Amino acid sequence: MSNRRSTIYGLRRSAGLAALLSLKLAAGLAFAQQAPPRDPAEPPPGKPQVKSLPRPASAIRRQSIDEKSMRTLIHSLVSCGTRLTLSSWSDPKRGIGCGRDAIVARLNDIAKDSGGKLQVVVDRFESTSERTSGKPIPLENVYAMLPGADPTLSKTLFIVSGHFDSRPSNVMDPEADAPGADDDASGAAVSVECARLLSKASAKSSGYRATILFATVSGEEQGLLGSTHLVDWVKQQGYTVGGMLDDDIVGADPTPGGPHRVRLFSGNGEIDDCDAPARELARAIEEIDGRNAIRLIFRQDRYGRGGDHYPFYKAGLPAVRFTEPLEDYHHQHQTPRTEDGAEYGDFEKYLNYPFMGNVARDNAEVLRQLAMAPAPPSKALLKGAVTPDAKVSWAAEPDRERAGFEVLWRETTDPRWHVYEFVVEPGEAILQGVSTDNHFFAVRSVGKNGARSIAVPTEMERRTPPGPAKQ
Ligand SMILES: [Zn+2]
Known part of the structure; x- marks a missing residue:
C-alpha cells in the first residue's frame, strides 16, 4: 500500500483541479442532483452538469x-x-x-x-x-x-x-x-x-x-x-x-x-x-x-x-x-x-x-x-476518509486520442455507474461535499471518438478499527 500511495503522490494534481474548475465554469448549469428522500444532498445543490461526449458513430447495424x-x-x-x-x-x-x-x-x-x-x-x-x-x-x-x-x-x-x-x-x-x-x-x-x-x-x-x-x-x-x-x-x-x-x-x-x-x-x-x-x-x-x-x-x-x-x-x-x-x-x-x-x-x-x-x-x-477506446486508467484510489470530501485519484499514460476521464459514482445498492465529473488530465478530483462512505467510485478513460474504457473502481486503504489490545 505504501508503494501505491507514494506513486500517486505528485501526480498532476493542479492540472486535474484546474480542468475540474474550468469545466464547472463552462457548464454553468444547475446540477440536477436527485437526492434520495430523507437523506442529505451529496454534493450540496449547485454542482454543474457534466459534459458528456456522445458514443462513437457508425454502430454495427x-x-x-x-x-x-x-x-x-x-x-x-x-x-x-x-x-x-x-x-x-x-x-x-x-x-x-x-x-x-x-x-x-x-x-x-x-x-x-x-x-x-x-x-x-x-x-x-x-x-x-x-x-x-x-x-x-x-x-x-x-x-x-x-x-x-x-x-x-x-x-x-x-x-x-x-x-x-x-x-x-x-x-x-x-x-x-x-x-x-x-x-x-x-x-x-x-x-x-x-x-x-x-x-x-x-x-x-x-x-x-x-x-x-x-x-x-x-x-x-x-x-x-x-x-x-x-x-x-x-x-x-x-x-x-x-x-x-x-x-x-x-x-x-x-x-x-x-x-x-x-x-x-x-x-x-x-x-x-x-x-x-x-x-x-x-x-x-x-x-x-x-x-x-x-x-x-x-x-x-x-x-x-x-x-x-x-x-x-x-x-x-x-x-x-x-x-x-x-x-x-x-x-x-x-x-x-x-x-x-x-x-x-x-x-x-x-x-x-x-x-x-x-x-x-x-x-x-x-x-x-x-x-x-483509450486504455483504462490505473492506480485508482479513494482518499478523504473522515473528511467532508471524497478524493479520487488515478494515473494514465499519455494518449493523444484521449479526451479525458469520467469520474463515476453510484449508490452502494445501485448496480450501475453514473458520471459525476469529466476531467481532462490524470491526477486527483475532489468531490466536494461527497462522503467517501455513502457511494462507490470509479474512473474510466474517454476517447475523443467517444469510446469509453471499462471502469476501474477505486481502492481505499483499509485500516482495521482499533480494538482491545492483544493478549
Ligand atoms: Zn458449452
Whole structure:
C-alpha cells in the first residue's frame, strides 16, 4: 500500500483541479442532483452538469448480420456427427477435426475480404484432466487475429470466444452422436461472425486501436482445457487482456414472446466494496448494447456449470459469459434419443437465428467500441476518509486520442455507474461535499471518438478499527 500511495503522490494534481474548475465554469448549469428522500444532498445543490461526449458513430447495424452464413457454419459443425475433443482430429468427415476444418475454411474466406489484415492461426497443444483419463491428449484452438493499428494499444487484446467441441451424455464416449448445435456451435458462429463484421469494417478504415482475437476453442467439455491454454498463449504472445467475451449456448430462445434479452454473467471478485474487472466489463457491455439487449446477472456462472470465461476470471482478468435467456436441459449434453415421449439432443431445429443474430451484433459492437477506446486508467484510489470530501485519484499514460476521464459514482445498492465529473488530465478530483462512505467510485478513460474504457473502481486503504489490545 505504501508503494501505491507514494506513486500517486505528485501526480498532476493542479492540472486535474484546474480542468475540474474550468469545466464547472463552462457548464454553468444547475446540477440536477436527485437526492434520495430523507437523506442529505451529496454534493450540496449547485454542482454543474457534466459534459458528456456522445458514443462513437457508425454502430454495427442488425441488418449487417449474415444469419445465412451463421446457419451454414453451424450445419457444417453439426454434420461432423460428434465434436468430442477425444474424437478424431484427422478424419475429415466425423469428429472434432472435421469441426476445426469447417471453422478454418470459413475464417480463410473471411480473411480474403479483410485486405490482408485478418490472420488465421491453428494453435496445437496437449492437455490433461480427469476427463482425459489423466492422459495428455492433443487439442487445437482456432484463432483469427485482427491486429490493432495503434502501437500503444496493439498489445491489448479483446477476445470473443466460443467452443467448437461438443459432448453426448457420456463425456468420455467419442463414438456417440453429439450434434452440439447450441452448445456451442452457436457461440463459435457468433465469434466467426464477429470476425467477418469487424475485419470487413477495418479493411475500409485505418482499423481499431487495440487487437481483436476471434477464438474458437476445443476441450471445454473436458474441463475448460482450450481456454485455460488460451490464457497462457495470450501471455506468451505478450498481450494484456482488455476484455474476454465467452459465448456459450447463445443460439436458442424457445419461450414465447421473444426475442428476449441475452443473459450476461459476471463474477464480483473477492473484495466486497471493489468489484472485479469482470463486473466492470459487464457494466460496460450493458451501456454499449443497452438494457433492452442485455440482462445483467451478477453471478460468475449458472450453478453447477462452468465456462471458458472462468480461467480468465480466475486470473483476475475482465471476462464474462453470454448465455441464452432460459435453457432447455433436454437439448444440452444429451445423446440424441427419445425417452418416455421426450426428445433429447442438441439439434439445429431448436435454434433461433433472429435471437442468435442479435447476440452476434451485440458482441461485435462491444468489441468495436472497446477496441477504439483509450486504455483504462490505473492506480485508482479513494482518499478523504473522515473528511467532508471524497478524493479520487488515478494515473494514465499519455494518449493523444484521449479526451479525458469520467469520474463515476453510484449508490452502494445501485448496480450501475453514473458520471459525476469529466476531467481532462490524470491526477486527483475532489468531490466536494461527497462522503467517501455513502457511494462507490470509479474512473474510466474517454476517447475523443467517444469510446469509453471499462471502469476501474477505486481502492481505499483499509485500516482495521482499533480494538482491545492483544493478549
Ligand atoms: Zn458449452
